[in-house]
Amino acid sequence: xxxxxxxxxxxxxxxxxxxxxxxxxxxxxxxxxxxxxxxxxxxxxxxxxxxxxxxxxxxxxxxxxxxxxxxxxxxxxxxxxxxxxxxxxxxxxxxxxxxxxxxxxxxxxxxxxxxxxxxxxxxxxxxxxxxxxxxxxxxxxxxxxxxxxxxxxxxxxxxxxxxxxxxxxxxxxxxxxxxxxxxxxxxxxxxxxxxxxxxxxxxxxxxxxxxxxxxxxxxxxxxxxxxxxxxxxxxxxxxxxxxxxxxxxxxxxxxxxxxxxxxxxxxxxxxxxxxxxxxxxxx
Numbered sequence: 001x002x003x004x005x006x007x008x009x010x011x012x013x014x015x016x017x018x019x020x021x022x023x024x025x026x027x028x029x030x031x032x033x034x035x036x037x038x039x040x041x042x043x044x045x046x047x048x049x050x051x052x053x054x055x056x057x058x059x060x061x062x063x064x065x066x067x068x069x070x071x072x073x074x075x076x077x078x079x080x081x082x083x084x085x086x087x088x089x090x091x092x093x094x095x096x097x098x099x100x101x102x103x104x105x106x107x108x109x110x111x112x113x114x115x116x117x118x119x120x121x122x123x124x125x126x127x128x129x130x131x132x133x134x135x136x137x138x139x140x141x142x143x144x145x146x147x148x149x150x151x152x153x154x155x156x157x158x159x160x161x162x163x164x165x166x167x168x169x170x171x172x173x174x175x176x177x178x179x180x181x182x183x184x185x186x187x188x189x190x191x192x193x194x195x196x197x198x199x200x201x202x203x204x205x206x207x208x209x210x211x212x213x214x215x216x217x218x219x220x221x222x223x224x225x226x227x228x229x230x231x232x233x234x235x236x237x238x239x240x241x242x243x244x245x246x247x248x249x250x251x252x253x254x255x256x257x258x259x260x261x262x263x264x265x266x267x268x269x270x271x272x273x274x275x276x277x278x279x280x281x282x283x
Contacts, residue, residue, distance in 0.1 A: 060085050063118070066145050070113060075141045076233050078112040078181060079270060090269055091116040091180050091209075092123065098264075098276055099207060104128060104175040107167055109194065110182045113142030117157070121147060127156045130170050134163035135235040163235065165190060167197045174201060177208040184213050184242050184272060185232040187225065191245070192253060198277065199257050208277035211269075215244035224249070250275065 067077045067084030077084050092100075100106070102125045111117050111131030121129045133139040139159060143152070160169045167174070177198055183191055198208050215224035225231070225243035232241040247263060254261040254277055264274040 063088070063146075070141055070145065073141070075113060075138055076135075078115045083270065084115055087180070087269065088115040088119055091178065092119040094264075094266070094274060095120075095176060095178065095209060098209060099205075100176055102128070105172060105203075106130065106176040106178060107132070107170075107174040109165070109167075109177065109179040111139065111142075111159070113138050114146045115142075116178060116180060117142065118146045121151060121155050121157050124155065126154065127158070129155065129157040130172075130174070131157065131159045132162065132165075132167070132169075133159065134161055136161050138235075165193045165197060167201050172201075173203045173206075175203050175206050177202065177206065177210075179208070179210040181211060181272065183210050183245065185230050185234075186243070187228050187230070188245065188249070188253075189228060190230070191250070195253055195257055195259065195277075199259070199279075202279075204279070206278070208275075210275050210277070211272040212247075212250065212275055213242060213244040213272055215246045217246075247275075255280075 063085035064082065067081040070077050071081040079087055095106075100123075102123060104124065105128050106120055106124060108117055108120065108129065108131040111133045112135070114121070114131070117129065117131055131139070139161065143159075147157070158170055162169060177194075179194065186194075194208075198206070202208075213222065215222055222244040224246050227243070230237075231243050233239065247261075251261050258280050259277050260280045261275050261277045264276055266274055
């Protein structure tokens with residue numbers, strides 16, 4: 001079995017696991033249900049149909065074709081075009097399993113051409129999706145190809161192009177922070193800014209789901225990145241690149257801010273491991 005097919009199967013398995021978890025427990029524990037009512041004015045139901053798309057095989061093929069088209073037009077799709085659909089679906093399923101609800105206010109950091117946004121905008125309530133992407137051409141391509149005018153009007157996603165990791169531009173707190181394939185390019189100072197903003201702009205029970213590439217110890221394997229700039233494709237560079245960080249460093253930075261970082265047990269997808277960060281007091 002080739003590597004791409006193996007990764008697709010992994011993504012599908014995680015999706016099934018997330019759906020099974022949703023079926024096996026109440027979707028709205030009393031506290032979360034009350035929060036939903038107070039925010040939206042009336043109770044809502046998280047339908048299983050919100051997580052599935054009719055004629056999924058056709059939808060999968062459509063997304064792969066769109067990713068290939070964007071790639072041919074010179075738009076970076078956030079990774080290999082053949083993994084665009086499965087990588088986006090994996091982000092959705094992992095978020096749901098870890099505590100995403102339709103009413104969650106989600107900040108998609110480095111949302112790119114909406115690899116995850118395609119799924120999240122459709123699932124979330126109106127006005128609950130926020131995306132930051134400095135690469136204007138990349139973001140506009142995603143909006144044009146993956147969101148219809150009807151969806152934009154009904155869901156009202158918000159976007160910003162700042163490259164300072166300034167999450168305050170939206171004027172709200174967030175329940176979920178997502179950074180897939182971001183810490184695999186950022187400096188330690190940039191990670192610190194994101195953690196500071198998570199502390200400052202997150203709701204009480206918020207979580208931060210991010211992926212990273214672990215650095216090795218004692219000079220074996222990939223070295224811990226100590227540079228000061230973004231490495232990889234961006235709004236200012238067309239050169240590919242990746243960086244690695246030590247989990248112990250991330251854990252200490254979180255601890256210093258009253259946060260707790262946990263590496264999820266999921267197998268790595270495209271080499272990257274998931275980290276879930278929460279306030280230590282909420283555990």
